[in-house]
Amino acid sequence: MKTDIEIAQEASLLPIPEIAARLGIREEDLEPYGRTKAKLDVNALKDLPRKAKLILVTAINPTPAGEGKTTTSVGLADALNRMGKRVALCLREPSLGPVFGIKGGAAGGGYAQVVPMEEINLHFTGDFHAIGAANNLLAAMLDNHIQQGNALDIDVRRITWKRCVDMNDRQLRNIVCGLGGKANGVPREDGFDITVASEIMAVLCLATSLTDLKARLGRMVVGYTRSGTPVTAHGLKAEGAMAALLKDAIKPNLVQTLEHTPALIHGGPFANIAHGCNSIMATDAGLKLGDYVVTEAGFGADLGAEKFLDIKCRAGGFAPSAVVMVATVRALKHHGGAAKAELNQENLEALEKGLPNLLQHVENITQVYGLPCVVAINAFPTDTAAELKLVEDKCRELGVHVALSEVWARGGEGGLALAEEVIRLCGQPSQFRFCYDAADSIEDKLNAIATKVYHADGVDLTPNARKQLKELKDLGYGELPICMAKTQYSFSDDPALLGAPRGFRITVRNLKVSAGAGFLVALTGDIMTMPGLPKVPAAEKIDIDENGVISGLF
Numbered sequence: 001m002k003t004d005i006e007i008a009q010e011a012s013l014l015p016i017p018e019i020a021a022r023l024g025i026r027e028e029d030l031e032p033y034g035r036t037k038a039k040l041d042v043n044a045l046k047d048l049p050r051k052a053k054l055i056l057v058t059a060i061n062p063t064p065a066g067e068g069k070t071t072t073s074v075g076l077a078d079a080l081n082r083m084g085k086r087v088a089l090c091l092r093e094p095s096l097g098p099v100f101g102i103k104g105g106a107a108g109g110g111y112a113q114v115v116p117m118e119e120i121n122l123h124f125t126g127d128f129h130a131i132g133a134a135n136n137l138l139a140a141m142l143d144n145h146i147q148q149g150n151a152l153d154i155d156v157r158r159i160t161w162k163r164c165v166d167m168n169d170r171q172l173r174n175i176v177c178g179l180g181g182k183a184n185g186v187p188r189e190d191g192f193d194i195t196v197a198s199e200i201m202a203v204l205c206l207a208t209s210l211t212d213l214k215a216r217l218g219r220m221v222v223g224y225t226r227s228g229t230p231v232t233a234h235g236l237k238a239e240g241a242m243a244a245l246l247k248d249a250i251k252p253n254l255v256q257t258l259e260h261t262p263a264l265i266h267g268g269p270f271a272n273i274a275h276g277c278n279s280i281m282a283t284d285a286g287l288k289l290g291d292y293v294v295t296e297a298g299f300g301a302d303l304g305a306e307k308f309l310d311i312k313c314r315a316g317g318f319a320p321s322a323v324v325m326v327a328t329v330r331a332l333k334h335h336g337g338a339a340k341a342e343l344n345q346e347n348l349e350a351l352e353k354g355l356p357n358l359l360q361h362v363e364n365i366t367q368v369y370g371l372p373c374v375v376a377i378n379a380f381p382t383d384t385a386a387e388l389k390l391v392e393d394k395c396r397e398l399g400v401h402v403a404l405s406e407v408w409a410r411g412g413e414g415g416l417a418l419a420e421e422v423i424r425l426c427g428q429p430s431q432f433r434f435c436y437d438a439a440d441s442i443e444d445k446l447n448a449i450a451t452k453v454y455h456a457d458g459v460d461l462t463p464n465a466r467k468q469l470k471e472l473k474d475l476g477y478g479e480l481p482i483c484m485a486k487t488q489y490s491f492s493d494d495p496a497l498l499g500a501p502r503g504f505r506i507t508v509r510n511l512k513v514s515a516g517a518g519f520l521v522a523l524t525g526d527i528m529t530m531p532g533l534p535k536v537p538a539a540e541k542i543d544i545d546e547n548g549v550i551s552g553l554f
Contacts, residue, residue, distance in 0.1 A: 004107075011113075013035075013116065014036075016036055016254060017038075018260075023262050023289040031248075036256070037255055039125065040254050040285060048289075052287045052291055053292050054287060054321055055295070055320065055322050058296070058305040058326070059300055059301065059326040061490060062331075065330040067327060068328065068378040068408065070296060072112070072378055073294050073295070075405060075414060076294050078258075078411055079415030080294070080423075082416065088264055089293075089295075091106070091278055091296060092268040092276075093106075093120070094107065094121045096166045097168040100167070100539035104538055105553060106121070118553060126249070131249060134200050134242040135198045136163050137245065138161060138233055147186060157188075160223050160512060162193045168531045172530060174190075175189070191530070192530055194529065194530050196268050197273045197529040199516055200246075200516075203220070204249060205266075205267035205277060205312075207280065208316070213246060218234035218516075219233075220233045233516075251281075253266055264285060271297060271298025271304035271307060272298070273529050276304040278295060278296075283295055283312075283318065301361040306484075310435050310436065311519055320371055321426040322374065323374075324373075325365065325376065326378055327376070328378045329391065330343040332391070333347050333351050335356075335499045336499065337350055351391070353499065355391065357500050358375065359398060359500070364453055366400070370432050375401070377402060379406045379408075403418040405417075442472065442473060443461075446461075446508060446522060455502065461507075462509045465522075468510065468512070475513075480518055483521045485521055485523045486525060487525055493506050493527075508524055509523055509524065511523075
């Protein structure tokens with residue numbers, strides 16, 4: 001059996017102007033990065049209306065068995081393309097952290113991939129490096145301001161801005177910097193985030209123009225004065241230089257699928273520690289150029305879809321027409337207690353125990369957000385007819401259709417049944433609504449997410465978080481949406497609680513403002529903004545030969 005990278009390397013790619021032409025993009029509006037990648041000048045689209053149907057692809061809580069959300073997104077776009085629809089696929093860019101860690105890349109799999117796969121997964125067009133440079137420029141200017149006399153009276157004990165690197169490096173979570181004497185800075189505790197957790201990543205993905213980007217950068221809070229006043233990037237006169245570093249990174253990237261469907265890949269915040277969606281500018285471009293836009297949100301629907309709907313759609317004025325909920329029989333059996341080594345064996349008892357995870361996600365989409373939903377079962381050869389029938393029967397009880405997706409093995413052809421159901425759903429009237437009103441109190445918004453989406457009994461704030469809540473409200477940040485930083489593995493804040501748990505509460509231990517992005521971040525459980533590498537990193541299997549051919553990437 002061929003590996004994903006072998007399939008991608010055997011593909012015949014079209015020149016990027018030909019892909020652009022499929023969306024009506026003129027060659028003069030492209031900035032080529034080689035033969036098969038380009039940046040899109042969205043200024044050429046500013047007067048065009050949005051006309052496409054927006055389709056969100058999300059999933060159950062992830063498991064070691066795998067779900068295939070990106071693969072399903074790519075295959076669905078290819079299926080719609082095969083049906084003669086003008087399609088724009090809008091995805092996030094991969095982070096080097098998971099590429100070299102445990103998750104691998106984010107270009108799809110099998111015969112449903114975006115290409116060039118190696119370049120997309122490794123550096124791509126340099127967007128993440130630009131974000132890291134802008135983030136660390138601000139950190140350097142902050143420490144330099146303190147070193148040069150601290151005219152803003154910044155409290156070095158209340159600096160909230162961290163440096164970042166696009167790598168899983170636990171050694172950098174907590175550091176002491178500024179050592180070595182007076183000429184080398186002011187000693188203080190600090191730390192690093194992974195680049196995808198930087199607020200600049202969120203700002204880039206939620207900005208609607210270069211002007212909006214610069215304004216958002218200026219609003220970012222980097223710390224507090226000794227009197228408790230927020231210190232912003234604008235106060236440090238840093239936003240102009242940061243925006244200059246990001247002038248190319250803000251432009252969406254255009255590539256193609258194996259079946260030459262246009263794909264706009266731009267931005268990449270994680271959904272467990274950030275808001276988990278690709279950029280507003282890429283999605284907006286797709287809506288203006290296509291008949292259908294297929295996009296995905298990170299991790300499970302309790303994280304990625306919730307933030308896509310409550311944060312991105314609110315900020316961008318988007319209203320999805322349909323939602324695809326991806327699951328595998330194997331993953332559902334894992335949620336039902338089956339051991340990983342036994343997932344290939346028929347086990348209707350474990351499957352029935354695990355199905356509530358899928359059904360709760362589906363019910364959230366249809367009842368909390370008022371959106372039509374189809375369940376896409378990402379097919380494995382080990383799935384039995386009895387298992388597939390059980391999933392279909394349980395979903396039908398909720399009035400939701402199930403479509404078997406075979407895009408990994410068959411590309412767009414394997415997604416035609418799913419595409420037909422998606423088109424049908426897109427023809428239904430939308431009753432889209434948010435989970436909460438932005439004007440609600442911070443505590444009410446936290447409770448709305450916890451009770452309506454997670455099905456928790458409520459939210460508990462630590463004394464520190466309660467103190468932060470009062471301060472944020474007093475500073476005028478109370479009407480911002482909420483970005484929950486929570487484990488992706490469970491509806492709860494405990495990764496060991498699989499399925500659809502009940503009788504638990506969510507503990508918020510830290511609240512901070514991302515004023516540039518325009519949301520409040522609530523950290524729960526043991527979630528960290530700098531992951532670490534696993535015992536056996538994926539990097540150990542990645543290699544390159546004397547001809548420059550990469551192997552081991554997945």
